[in-house]
Amino acid sequence: MLAEQIFLSVLAAAVTVQAYGFGGSGWDAAYGRAKAALNKLNQTEKVGIVTGVKWMGGPCVGNTYKPSSIDYPSLCLQDSPLGVRFANPVTAFPAGINAGATWDRSLINARGAAMGAEAKGLGVNVQLGPVAGPLGKNPNSGRIWEGFSNDPYLSGVAMEETIAGMQGSGVQACAKHYIGNEQEHNRETISSNIDDRTLHELYVWPFMNAVKANVASVMCSYNKVNGSWSCENDALLNGLLKTELGFPGYIMSDWNAQHTTVNSANSGLDMTMPGSDFNNPPGSIYWGPNLEAAVANGSVPQSRLDDMVTRILASWHLVGQDEGYPPVAFSSWNGGKANVDVTGDHKSVVRAVARDSTVLLKNDNNALPLRKPKSLAIIGQDATVNPAGPNACSDRGCDTGTLAMGWGSGTAQFPYIVGPLDAIQSQAAADGTNITTSTTDDTTAAASAAASAGTAIVFINSDSGEGYITVEGNAGDRNNLDPWHNGNELVQAVAAANKNVIVVVHSVGPVILETILAQPNVKAIVWPGLPGQESGNALVDVLYGSTSPSGKLPYTIAKQFSDYGTTWTTSLVDDFTEGLFIDYRHFDENNITPRYEFGYGLSYTTFKYSDLDVNVQARPGAAEGPIVPGGVKELFDTVGTVTVTVQNSGKVAGAEVAQLYIGLPDSAPSTPPKQLRGFQKLHLAPGQREGATFELTRRDISYWDVQQQKWVVPSGTFKVYVGSSSRDIREQGSFRI
Numbered sequence: 001m002l003a004e005q006i007f008l009s010v011l012a013a014a015v016t017v018q019a020y021g022f023g024g025s026g027w028d029a030a031y032g033r034a035k036a037a038l039n040k041l042n043q044t045e046k047v048g049i050v051t052g053v054k055w056m057g058g059p060c061v062g063n064t065y066k067p068s069s070i071d072y073p074s075l076c077l078q079d080s081p082l083g084v085r086f087a088n089p090v091t092a093f094p095a096g097i098n099a100g101a102t103w104d105r106s107l108i109n110a111r112g113a114a115m116g117a118e119a120k121g122l123g124v125n126v127q128l129g130p131v132a133g134p135l136g137k138n139p140n141s142g143r144i145w146e147g148f149s150n151d152p153y154l155s156g157v158a159m160e161e162t163i164a165g166m167q168g169s170g171v172q173a174c175a176k177h178y179i180g181n182e183q184e185h186n187r188e189t190i191s192s193n194i195d196d197r198t199l200h201e202l203y204v205w206p207f208m209n210a211v212k213a214n215v216a217s218v219m220c221s222y223n224k225v226n227g228s229w230s231c232e233n234d235a236l237l238n239g240l241l242k243t244e245l246g247f248p249g250y251i252m253s254d255w256n257a258q259h260t261t262v263n264s265a266n267s268g269l270d271m272t273m274p275g276s277d278f279n280n281p282p283g284s285i286y287w288g289p290n291l292e293a294a295v296a297n298g299s300v301p302q303s304r305l306d307d308m309v310t311r312i313l314a315s316w317h318l319v320g321q322d323e324g325y326p327p328v329a330f331s332s333w334n335g336g337k338a339n340v341d342v343t344g345d346h347k348s349v350v351r352a353v354a355r356d357s358t359v360l361l362k363n364d365n366n367a368l369p370l371r372k373p374k375s376l377a378i379i380g381q382d383a384t385v386n387p388a389g390p391n392a393c394s395d396r397g398c399d400t401g402t403l404a405m406g407w408g409s410g411t412a413q414f415p416y417i418v419g420p421l422d423a424i425q426s427q428a429a430a431d432g433t434n435i436t437t438s439t440t441d442d443t444t445a446a447a448s449a450a451a452s453a454g455t456a457i458v459f460i461n462s463d464s465g466e467g468y469i470t471v472e473g474n475a476g477d478r479n480n481l482d483p484w485h486n487g488n489e490l491v492q493a494v495a496a497a498n499k500n501v502i503v504v505v506h507s508v509g510p511v512i513l514e515t516i517l518a519q520p521n522v523k524a525i526v527w528p529g530l531p532g533q534e535s536g537n538a539l540v541d542v543l544y545g546s547t548s549p550s551g552k553l554p555y556t557i558a559k560q561f562s563d564y565g566t567t568w569t570t571s572l573v574d575d576f577t578e579g580l581f582i583d584y585r586h587f588d589e590n591n592i593t594p595r596y597e598f599g600y601g602l603s604y605t606t607f608k609y610s611d612l613d614v615n616v617q618a619r620p621g622a623a624e625g626p627i628v629p630g631g632v633k634e635l636f637d638t639v640g641t642v643t644v645t646v647q648n649s650g651k652v653a654g655a656e657v658a659q660l661y662i663g664l665p666d667s668a669p670s671t672p673p674k675q676l677r678g679f680q681k682l683h684l685a686p687g688q689r690e691g692a693t694f695e696l697t698r699r700d701i702s703y704w705d706v707q708q709q710k711w712v713v714p715s716g717t718f719k720v721y722v723g724s725s726s727r728d729i730r731e732q733g734s735f736r737i
């Protein structure tokens with residue numbers, strides 16, 4: 001063995017979970033059972049538990065070998081983060097980005113629980129989600145909609161709630177993609193070179209929440225980090241994830257993100273997926289018999305293989321899959337027809353998430369809500385369901401008809417989509433409203449349909465997805481942030497023919513709206529994102545005011561694309577030179593005025609803030625002491641609270657997301673002026689007032705100190721901002737440490 005290999009082997013042996021206690025989190029008991037089972041397995045069985053049976057070798061997108069010596073299945077691993085892919089009937093949930101836009105912990109949890117129940121009902125052991133990578137530093141990145149927000153705090157809370165919901169229903173969650181997979185172009189060759197502080201404070205942050213929530217598994221990503229593959233990066237896997245964050249579960253490769261037998265094993269990879277050479281050179285099956293040989297010749301320690309197996313079995317025990325777990329009820333490869341119906345009443349969760357994630361961007365002269373209008377024109381292809389069916393394009397890889405999810409592996413089959421036009425027509429029938437339509441994107445037809453109506457609603461969209469599919473010239477990542485299908489021209493044509501125009505935007509992420517906003521007849525803009533199967537119903541809830549809109553932007557909408565300062569690259573190296581300064585951190589630092597800032601969203605009512613109270617006490621300096629799943633235990637201790645009173649000062653019921661931002665003292669090295677560190681959604685009747693309470697943890701007021709390699713609370717004056725968005729700050733205070 002080379003000296004370096006010996007070193008790695010010793011290190012790998014040292015980084016086993018036996019070194020940690022798990023603080024009574026359920027892992028201790030799960031490890032006890034896993035170790036008892038490990039002793040009954042022979043070497044071939046152990047290798048089989050960590051190796052996929054090859055692409056399409058079983059009913060799921062990933063499957064492992066079934067041992068005979070213990071009661072343990074061929075594990076079924078299945079996409080996606082918004083529902084069970086390649087199966088039907090299933091529920092097509094709103095995308096992650098919509099869950100983020102609700103800023104509602106209990107709804108995010110309910111979405112996770114409903115998804116987990118469907119996965120379990122179909123016999124899926126591991127559902128491949130939720131997503132915190134891409135985090136979304138590039139507004140045009142193809143898969144940003146699979147995750148929750150480009151703010152690590154919001155993403156972290158959503159990871160935690162989703163995982164708690166999913167695993168509470170019995171399925172193992174998989175936090176992905178770890179890490180730096182911030183674009184689709186060249187994702188399998190690019191190196192994301194991320195400095196240590198940025199890595200901790202932005203990209204790893206939500207994974208800390210995931211590990212703290214006892215996530216069963218983490219998926220390492222396709223890209224390299226600092227020149228070495230994520231799935232065999234010792235610093236990232238053994239170092240950061242397993243040692244620093246104390247992750248007790250297992251790390252699986254993204255599908256063919258593994259490149260070696262020995263180095264991946266010794267760097268901390270625990271499971272290879274799908275176990276074949278489906279994208280790599282023929283013959284590159286790295287584990288299976290090759291792993292057995294590598295253990296036999298001493299280049300991978302036996303303790304490392306035992307550790308892989310223990311982690312995988314413990315995760316299975318942790319979520320209770322050792323008792324009465326349903327068999328796999330579908331096959332991904334023959335249409336996916338399941339022999340059970342697991343959908344229950346999950347459409348009500350879909351509708352609630354879709355409704356409460358809808359962001360009202362503009363509403364001049366109270367154009368909304370609609371009140372039994374005499375006539376309405378409904379314009380645009382995005383108002384209707386694709387006539388060929390909502391699943392006409394494989395993995396949703398086309399932008400025909402109304403947009404309700406992006407494309408790629410992060411999708412599920414729609415059981416149906418309630419189209420916006422269908423739902424508006426039902427409401428119009430009840431109201432006696434005369435509807436005219438133009439359901440193409442033809443500007444002449446649009447203008448003539450809009451001309452005679454009192455109000456025109458124009459539907460436009462912008463789509464993206466995973467890079468293995470190119471849609472209308474977009475190879476996963478978006479080519480620009482403009483509306484697709486000449487959406488700007490469509491709105492212009494309608495606004496020239498009608499004085500009361502409402503624009504609805506279905507989108508994967510930010511869209512530049514300047515052309516649309518330049519039309520004085522555009523009175524309102526509604527932003528339902530990617531709402532899933534209940535699209536039209538949720539939209540009607542908001543348009544007609546049965547519910548006040550309460551979604552808030554989980555990202556910034558800029559006036560022009562270049563204002564973001566970040567974009568995907570065609571280079572094979574991305575140096576992440578923007579560091580901590582992405583999205584609102586960048587706009588704040590550089591005094592760039594966004595069009596609609598992070599955290600922004602209007603309501604049909606108004607809210608008053610008062611009585612800010614700040615009570616924070618913490619010892620300055622580094623977090624020290626034992627590690628629990630998530631990191632140093634002390635980081636998660638509450639160090640104080642910020643409270644504020646919010647009153648509904650308008651005439652209708654509504655919900656407000658009160659947001660807390662913290663500015664670190666000058667003694668901390670260059671840090672964004674303010675960073676989200678708390679939020680609470682309050683549902684308030686007219687006149688009602690309620691307190692919002694933000695609990696701050698030690699992590700929330702720390703930065704990552706590169707020299708000390710620790711999270712440090714700096715000394716000095718911390719600024720406290722509480723408000724309705726990242727720029728609509730209503731109350732300010734401070735505390736000293």
Ligand SMILES: *[C@@H]1O[C@H](CO)[C@@H](O)[C@H](O)[C@H]1NC(C)=O
Pocket residue numbers: 042043044045066067068069
């Ligand atoms: C290991 O167990 C499997 C059954 O799971 C059996 O087929 C195989 O022969 C065993 N291998 C050895 C070396 O005993």
Ligand SMILES: *[C@@H]1O[C@H](CO)[C@@H](O)[C@H](O)[C@H]1NC(C)=O
Pocket residue numbers: 193194195196197225226235236
């Ligand atoms: C990557 O390189 C940067 C710059 O040298 C360093 O700060 C960081 O710790 C490295 N990260 C990893 C995971 O090796």
Ligand SMILES: *[C@@H]1O[C@H](CO)[C@@H](O)[C@H](O)[C@H]1NC(C)=O
Pocket residue numbers: 001261262290291293294295297298299
């Ligand atoms: C040990 O076996 C593995 C798998 O066949 C192989 O990749 C590796 O080069 C071998 N190492 C030595 C030192 O023989």
Ligand SMILES: *[C@@H]1O[C@H](CO)[C@@H](O)[C@H](O)[C@H]1NC(C)=O
Pocket residue numbers: 375434435436452453
């Ligand atoms: C509905 O509007 C169209 C177009 O303006 C008009 O031709 C038609 O008579 C109207 N129908 C009713 C019932 O008002």
